[in-house]
Amino acid sequence: MDKEAVKKRIEELRALLHYHNYRYYVLDQPEISDAEYDRMLRELISLEQQYPEFITPDSPSQRVGGEVAKEFREVAHLKPMYSLDNAFGPEDLKEFDRRVRSLLPGQEVEYEVELKIDGLAISLVYENGVLVRGATRGNGTTGEDITANVKTIKAIPLKLRNPIPLLEVRGEAYMPKESFARLNEQREERGEPLFANPRNAAAGSLRQLDPKVTAERDLSAFMYAIGEVQGYEPKTQAELMEWLSELGFKVNPYREVFNNIDDVINYCQSWHEKRFSLPYVIDGLVIKVNSLAQQEALGFTAKSPRWAIAYKFPAEIAETRLKDIIVR
Numbered sequence: 081m082d083k084e085a086v087k088k089r090i091e092e093l094r095a096l097l098h099y100h101n102y103r104y105y106v107l108d109q110p111e112i113s114d115a116e117y118d119r120m121l122r123e124l125i126s127l128e129q130q131y132p133e134f135i136t137p138d139s140p141s142q143r144v145g146g147e148v149a150k151e152f153r154e155v156a157h158l159k160p161m162y163s164l165d166n167a168f169g170p171e172d173l174k175e176f177d178r179r180v181r182s183l184l185p186g187q188e189v190e191y192e193v194e195l196k197i198d199g200l201a202i203s204l205v206y207e208n209g210v211l212v213r214g215a216t217r218g219n220g221t222t223g224e225d226i227t228a229n230v231k232t233i234k235a236i237p238l239k240l241r242n243p244i245p246l247l248e249v250r251g252e253a254y255m256p257k258e259s260f261a262r263l264n265e266q267r268e269e270r271g272e273p274l275f276a277n278p279r280n281a282a283a284g285s286l287r288q289l290d291p292k293v294t295a296e297r298d299l300s301a302f303m304y305a306i307g308e309v310q311g312y313e314p315k316t317q318a319e320l321m322e323w324l325s326e327l328g329f330k331v332n333p334y335r336e337v338f339n340n341i342d343d344v345i346n347y348c349q350s351w352h353e354k355r356f357s358l359p360y361v362i363d364g365l366v367i368k369v370n371s372l373a374q375q376e377a378l379g380f381t382a383k384s385p386r387w388a389i390a391y392k393f394p395a396e397i398a399e400t401r402l403k404d405i406i407v408r
């Protein structure tokens with residue numbers, strides 16, 4: 081093939097690989113076999129090796145970086161990452177609702193409720209639709225630069241399905257229960273210390289200085305909030321979640337909008353037992369005021385948003401019971 085034809089074939093392979101990666105790791109609905117995917121990836125890698133000048137940072141071939149970092153650089157979040165206040169039962173949720181409504185006198189209030197994924201909070205920055213940085217939450221103002229490691233998470237797009245000038249998106253990196261069980265079996269065979277739970281395993285896997293180790297850990301990620309953004313003005317949290325999904329992010333499907341706290345409470349309690357059938361660990365649910373204008377009006381305390389709260393499952397079933405992680 082002449083150089084132009086190679087460039088065209090490389091771009092064609094990239095588009096195909098981005099699409100099939102999205103089908104498999106974001107939608108869980110693959111259209112081709114792993115063998116077919118691997119064949120295309122091998123063809124792309126060999127063409128890029130012949131013509132390295134055609135390599136771009138968002139090429140599917142760039143998911144697993146080469147070098148091992150010496151340590152993690154510290155990076156400043158474009159907007160602070162807050163932690164959530166906790167509600168440990170219906171009374172706490174009613175108190176939260178009273179406080180919200182007292183600060184929004186005479187206004188209708190809707191709540192958007194999501195599952196609370198038990199993983200490691202991460203922040204991703206996309207410039208013109210290309211992933212340029214990944215970071216841990218750290219202290220909320222600065223985090224550790226784990227860009228090379230987040231690139232190995234196949235549920236995280238290297239390129240958005242429609243580019244916008246600037247997007248800082250937040251979510252939870254997590255290890256599915258099955259991957260956790262398999263990893264611990266492996267470690268047991270090798271006489272290595274076991275991870276106590278999937279959250280620790282995810283954190284340990286993301287804070288690896290060698291991205292090749294992270295790449296073997298089968299991590300995934302659900303996105304659920306934005307920090308800095310240019311080129312989009314969502315009106316509600318529900319709309320924001322739809323938009324993130326359209327951009328190509330994996331967004332958790334179990335989310336509902338309610339206009340009263342009693343329905344929120346019933347929904348939270350309905351997950352006490354249901355959660356054990358999920359393929360990932362949740363440690364509660366997150367309740368957010370749905371209107372972003374009302375979120376803005378409510379603002380933040382020193383450490384947490386006034387417009388969101390985490391509902392935690394009751395203590396007797398709170399900690400991750402190892403036997404429940406072994407796949408049912």
Ligand SMILES: NC(=O)c1cnc(OC2CCCC2)nc1N
Pocket residue numbers: 162164194195196197198199250252304305366385388
């Ligand atoms: N672990 C989760 O699944 C989760 C955590 N946090 C949030 O929202 C925070 C972020 C912005 C203020 C509220 N949502 C979630 N679903």
